[in-house]
Amino acid sequence: xxxxxxxxxxxxxxxxxxxxxxxxxxxxxxxxxxxxxxxxxxxxxxxxxxxxxxxxxxxxxxxxxxxxxxxxxxxxxxxxxxxxxxxxxxxxxxxxxxxxxxxxxxxxxxxxxxxxxxxxxxxxxxxxxxxxxxxxxxxxxxxxxxxxxxxxxxxxxxxxxxxxxxxxxxxxxxxxxxxxxxxxxxxxxxxxxxxxxxxxxxxxxxxxxxxxxxxxxxxxxxxxxxxxxxxxxxxxxxxxxxxxxxxxxxxxxxxxxxxxxxxxxxxxxxxxxxxxxxxxxxxxxxxxxxxxxxxxxxxxxxxxx
Amino acid sequence: xxxxxxxxxxxxxxxxxxxxxxxxxxxxxxxxxxxxxxxxxxxxxxxxxxxxxxxxxxxxxxxxxxxxxxxxxxxxxxxxxxxxxxxxxxxxxxxxxxxxxxxxxxxxxxxxxxxxxxxxxxxxxxxxxxxxxxxxxxxxxxxxxxxxxxxxxxxxxxxxxxxxxxxxxxxxxxxxxxxxxxxxxxxxxxxxxxxxxxxxxxxxxxxxxxxxxxxxxxxxxxxxxxxxxxxxxxxxxxxxxxxxxxxxxxxxxxxxxxxxxxxxxxxxxxxxxxxxxxxxxxxxxxxxxxxxxxxxxxxxxxxxx
Numbered sequence: 255x256x257x258x259x260x261x262x263x264x265x266x267x268x269x270x271x272x273x274x275x276x277x278x279x280x281x282x283x284x285x286x287x288x289x290x291x292x293x294x295x296x297x298x299x300x301x302x303x304x305x306x307x308x309x310x311x312x313x314x315x316x317x318x319x320x321x322x323x324x325x326x327x328x329x330x331x332x333x334x335x336x337x338x339x340x341x342x343x344x345x346x347x348x349x350x351x352x353x354x355x356x357x358x359x360x361x362x363x364x365x366x367x368x369x370x371x372x373x374x375x376x377x378x379x380x381x382x383x384x385x386x387x388x389x390x391x392x393x394x395x396x397x398x399x400x401x402x403x404x405x406x407x408x409x410x411x412x413x414x415x416x417x418x419x420x421x422x423x424x425x426x427x428x429x430x431x432x433x434x435x436x437x438x439x440x441x442x443x444x445x446x447x448x449x450x451x452x453x454x455x456x457x458x459x460x461x462x463x464x465x466x467x468x469x470x471x472x473x474x475x476x477x478x479x480x481x482x483x484x485x486x487x488x489x490x491x492x493x494x495x496x497x498x499x500x501x502x503x504x505x506x507x508x509x510x511x512x513x514x515x516x517x518x519x520x521x522x523x524x525x526x527x528x529x530x531x532x533x534x535x536x537x538x539x540x541x542x543x544x545x546x547x548x549x550x551x552x553x554x555x556x557x558x559x
Numbered sequence: 560x561x562x563x564x565x566x567x568x569x570x571x572x573x574x575x576x577x578x579x580x581x582x583x584x585x586x587x588x589x590x591x592x593x594x595x596x597x598x599x600x601x602x603x604x605x606x607x608x609x610x611x612x613x614x615x616x617x618x619x620x621x622x623x624x625x626x627x628x629x630x631x632x633x634x635x636x637x638x639x640x641x642x643x644x645x646x647x648x649x650x651x652x653x654x655x656x657x658x659x660x661x662x663x664x665x666x667x668x669x670x671x672x673x674x675x676x677x678x679x680x681x682x683x684x685x686x687x688x689x690x691x692x693x694x695x696x697x698x699x700x701x702x703x704x705x706x707x708x709x710x711x712x713x714x715x716x717x718x719x720x721x722x723x724x725x726x727x728x729x730x731x732x733x734x735x736x737x738x739x740x741x742x743x744x745x746x747x748x749x750x751x752x753x754x755x756x757x758x759x760x761x762x763x764x765x766x767x768x769x770x771x772x773x774x775x776x777x778x779x780x781x782x783x784x785x786x787x788x789x790x791x792x793x794x795x796x797x798x799x800x801x802x803x804x805x806x807x808x809x810x811x812x813x814x815x816x817x818x819x820x821x822x823x824x825x826x827x828x829x830x831x832x833x834x835x836x837x838x839x840x841x842x843x844x845x846x847x848x849x850x851x852x853x854x855x856x857x858x859x860x861x862x863x864x
C-alpha cells in the first residue's frame with residue numbers, strides 16, 4: 255500500500271514485544287509479539303490501521319518491514335533508547351494454560367501513547383490492554399471517534415479501579431476474559447456479569463473465553479460466538495489480540511455500527527484468530543489472503559447452523 | 560397420558576439414584592437422580608419414552624408418581640431387593656467442578672437391562688452410561704432401531720475397551736465429554752478426536768463441553784452448539800443427561816434423521832438442559848411447558864445469529 259494513499263480507519267494502542275515461547279513441541283526465541291503485533295496485522299486485512307506503541311533500539315529491522323508488508327501505518331510507532339519489551343512463556347500440553355517465565359517492561363514501562371495528528375480523527379479506536387490512565391490519555395487526544403473498544407485485565411481491576419471505571423464509562427465496547435469479568439463485577443454468572451458491566455457504560459460487552467469462543471452482550475440480547483475449530487494449534491499466543499484486531503478492522507470496513515454488524519465483525523475476529531494460532535508469532539497471518547478468510551467465514555456460518 | 564395409548568418412541572437405558580448434593584448455597588439430600596431421571600423427563604416433552612433401569616425397595620413412591628406425571632412408560636423399570644443406587648457430591652463455588660463424596664452402586668451393581676417386548680421395536684434407543692457389555696446386551700434385544708446413541712465415560716475407556724469398541728462400531732452417535740474424547744483417541748485437538756471416532760463407526764459424534772456447549776461432528780462437517788446461558792445455576796447435576804434426553808425426544812418427534820434434524824434436536828437439548836440446571840434434581844423440568852421450551856428455542860436461534 256502506498257504511504258500517501260493510506261487512510262487511518264483504525265487506531266490501535268498496545269504493546270510490542272519480543273517473545274520467547276515454548277510449547278510441548280517446539281521452542282522459539284526473539285519472536286515478534288505484543289498485542290499490537292497481532293491486532294494491527296489482523297485489522298489490516300480489512301481497513302487502514304495505525305499502531306500506537308513503542309519499541310527499543312534493539313528492535314529488528316526485519317520486524318519493521320514485516321509491519322510494512324501488512325500495510326500498517328507506523329507514524330504512531332515510537333523508537334525509544336533502551337530495550338524492547340520482552341516476554342517469555344511456556345505452554346502446558348493442553349496448549350491453553352501457560353506460565354510466564356519472565357516479563358521485562360523495558361521501554362514499554364515509561365511509554366506514553368501520543369497520537370500523531372493524522373490519527374486523531376480516526377473513526378475506530380481500540381485501546382489495547384495498557385493502564386487505564388494511559389487509555390484515558392489516548393481518548394483525550396481523539397476527535398469524536400465513531401466507536402471505541404477497550405480491553406483490560408486483572409492487574410488494572412485490582413490496582414487502578416477508579417481510572418478503569420472512567421475508561422469503562424467512556425467506551426462503546428469493553429472486552430475482557432471470563433475471570434476478569436467476574437473480578438470486575440463480583441458476580442459469577444457471565445450473563446449477570448455482562449448486565450453489570452453494561453450498567454457501567456458500554457453498549458457492548460465481549461467476554462472472551464479462549465478456545466470456547468466469546469459472548470457478546472448488547473441491549474437487544476446475547477450473541478454466542480464459537481471459536482473457529484482448527485486442526486492443530488501451534489502457538490495460541492495473540493489469539494485474543496488477533497480476534498480483537500480483525501473485529502475492529504472489519505467493523506471499520508463496514509463503517510456502520512449496529513448489533514448486526516458487530517456480530518458479523520466478531521465472526522471475522524474468530525476466523526482470523528484461527529489462522530493466527532496455526533503458526534508461531536504472526537506466521538499464520540503472513541501469507542493469508544482475503545479469500546482464505548472468506549472461505550472460513552462461509553465454513554463458520556455453516557458450523558453455526 | 561393414558562397407559563394404553565402410550566407408544567414407545569424412545570427407549571433410554573441408564574441409572575436411577577438417590578442423590579445428596581451440596582452447592583455453595585444449599586444442601587439437599589435424598590433427591591431423585593441418576594441419568595434416567597433426567598433423560599426420560601426431558602425426552603417426554605417431545606415423544607413417548609420408556610425407561611430401562613432399576614430401583615431398590617427403598618425407592619420413594621413419590622418419585623414413581625413423578626415419573627408418571629411426565630408420562631414416562633415404566634414397563635422397563637425393575638424393582639429389586641436392596642437399596643437404590645446412591646451418589647453424593649459437592650460443587651465448587653464455580654458450580655462446575657464437583658467432587659464425589661460417595662458412590663454406592665447397591666442394586667445398580669447387579670443390574671441387567673432387559674427390554675420388555677413393547678420396547679424392542681422402538682425406533683430410537685439411547686444407551687446411557689453403563690458398562691459397554693450391558694450396552695451390547697440392550698442392542699442385542701432391539702429390532703432394527705432407526706437410530707441408536709450411546710454415552711460413555713473414562714471408566715469404560717480404561718477398563719472395557721474391547722466391548723466399548725464394539726459399542727462404538729454399532730451405534731449411529733457417540734456422545735462423550737472433551738477429556739473422554741481425548742482419552743479414547745489419544746489426540747488432543749477435538750476436531751481430530753471427532754475424526755478418529757467417526758472412523759471407528761458412528762456417523763455422528765457429540766463432544767459435550769458443559770457450560771461451553773457441544774460440538775457435533777458428522778460427515779458433512781462440524782456444528783458448534785452453545786449452551787443456553789441462564790441467569791442462575793442452582794444445580795448443574797444432570798445437565799448432560801437432560802441435554803441427551805431432550806435431543807433423543809425431539810429427534811423421535813421429527814422421526815427423520817438428517818444432519819439438519821440432528822442439529823435442531825441438539826438445540827432443543829441445550830434449551831431443556833438450561834431449564835434443568837435452574838432447579839435441584841428435576842425441579843426445573845416439573846412445571847415446564849412446551850411453550851417455555853419454544854420461547855427459549857427462539858431466543859437461542861437469535862443468540863446464534
